[in-house]
Amino acid sequence: MEFETVIGLEVHVELRTRTKIFCSCAVEFGAASNSRVCPVCLGSPGVLPVLNEEALKLGIRAALALSCEVRRSSKFDRKNYFYPDSPKAYQISQYDEPIGERGCVVIAGTSAPRSIGITRIHLEEDAGKLTHSPFGDASLVDLNRVGIPLIEIVSEPDLRTPDEARQYLEEIKSILQYCGVSDCRMEEGSLRCDANISLRPVGQATLGTKTELKNMNSFRNVVRGLEYEQERQRAVLMAGGAIVQQTLRFDEATGTTIVMRSKEDAHDYRYFPDPDLPRIELTQAYLDARRAEIPELPAQMRARFEQAYGLPTYDALVLTSTQRLARFFDVAASQAVDPKAVSNWLMGDVLGYLKEMGEDIDAQPMRPEQLAGLLRLIDDGTISTKIAKTVLRDMMTSGQDASAIIEQQGLVQISDEAALREIAERVIAANPKSVEDWRAGKEKALGSLVGQMMKETKGKANPQLVNRLIVDMLRD
Ligand SMILES: [Zn+2]
Incomplete structure (x- = not known):
């Protein structure tokens, strides 16, 4: 049986602002752990977030550059979850009213260009970074990243091969860099990618059961992870088995995927509108100004x-x-x-x-x-x-x-015919074997004589002229 692969990507991109999205803490990669934090991003009681307009501008610019329709009216929501990387126990994100929808990106494709749909782009704040200690049973948390502005770009399940996924990522990265929206440094985490992948029999319209791949920290690993998962699912299906909906982690060292959690633990985030932030209302003039900021893509x-x-x-x-x-x-x-x-x-x-x-x-x-x-x-x-x-x-x-x-x-090329002729005479006289070989029809011998000429002139002789001169002289 022939299978078709279906891939959709979720890309998180850090926006290139000087300060965080809801407070004035500096955004700096590599600063000392927990040194770029304040009561607002740490979620202390009684503080109020204030939207950084630059983050909004960059988010809108990104949405427009990716051919999205931008909502004139949208809002922020709270995504509730408890995890040590989020001191507030909720993330400010956008749920049902994302800033951008229905965009697309054109990629070269496998044989012909293809347009890949973008379902939505929404603004949100980043979470902290956990490092699981190699020295024992402990995890370290760095909250400098909490509150760094992000956009999440969700694609339609339009990608058909791991290589198309790579092309899509390259194009998104390139567009966002051109626009000055983000530096998109995957190695510094300013561009991160999760992938959904499923297989279905060719000709079937409904999608197969998907798995989600996380932790792919380079474009190469995205391709490796997807290729591995594609083959794994194919083998399960060919053997008559069923795919279990799971979240998987790509393990770079072994090139395989490891189960993180299965569908049963799917989260209920209890989204609701964030009461601390006013709605975002945009005028046409404001959108026009953002569109004017987009350079040639x-x-x-x-x-x-x-x-x-x-x-x-x-x-x-x-x-x-x-x-x-x-x-x-x-x-x-x-x-x-x-x-x-x-x-x-x-x-x-x-x-x-x-x-x-x-x-x-x-x-x-x-x-x-x-x-x-x-x-x-x-x-x-x-x-x-x-x-x-x-x-x-x-x-x-x-x-x-x-x-x-x-x-x-003193590198000027020697194109003085008389001077070159003089050197050529010496070279010919000193290499009777090459001359004999050339006359016997061995074309290669000419190269050796020309090489001698270049050596004599420290590479400065005009090569076309040298070639012509030597051939003329040998024929005489
Ligand atoms: Zn802060």
Whole structure:
């Protein structure tokens, strides 16, 4: 029997505000434990929460960027539960009136682009962080995270493969980063993902019994966890068994899933409107202002790069992976003769060197105008591509213009035919074996002679000219 996989994702994203959602405690990753707390986020009796407008703005911006309809009128609710990571014993969230609904994100898909529905986006506060002590029977709690503003993005069960789930997450991350809504650092917990997965016979309309996967702390682990769970469920169903609705934890070390709890312990959160917070009422002008804050998004940028610069889809995808890289390319390409050459240099040598340095494009001193300048010097024959690679590295550490580096280090390409002919004569005289081989039809021998020429000139000889000269001289 053939099965179809159905996946839905719940993504929690921390909003990039300076302070928490209902108090003025600072939002800082890595601060000393329990040092960014106050009576409001600790839930002391008698305190009142006040909504941080920046969190509301970012939440609305995210909802609009993800093509959601934004509610003009919404409210906050209390989600009641008792757990050590929540000192108030309830979380302020949004229940039946989320800020955004009915959005979508387009992903590349397995064979063709697919639109993945977003059911809802709601605002809420984060809970504290528990660390289970490796030294004994104890857990430690850090409440700095309590009250950090979050949005939860719930997708429709539209994803069909673990890889589509990864594409969806990449796209959400990219859109939110472009919008300045969140830094989306999964390793710091500012983007977290839970997944629902079920299988059903191909052609069946109703959904199969699902399991929920938690604790996947990287995109790679999301794919691993879902692949494992997909195969596990398939095996159970093929053997005639039934899937039990459970919450599972992905164990990174073993690559398997472990049962956390089953449906019987499903929580009743007794939601009710938070009486401490007024309703959120938005005017059209307020929404328009949020829409105006949304920059060109990755999908639009990819389409423009393909059309305006004639880039292949793959290049456009790589270059828009971060907004900083996309902007760098955009400026460099607009000043270069051949945008595809800019793309090649960026995707190859520049990204390679950045990876070596462990840095971001904005953390190195070379500006896009300078990269365009370097490419012009290759085009007009001042330097060879080989020399340009060394010059590029220098530019990325010193921030100097290519022309300045070339002049200082005497790297100008030798295109003086008379000078090159003189060197070629010496090389030919010193390598009779190669000459003989070439005349005997061994094409490779030419490469050896050209290589000798480049060595003699410390890589500065114009390679096309050298090739032509040597062939001419050997034929004489
Ligand atoms: Zn506080």
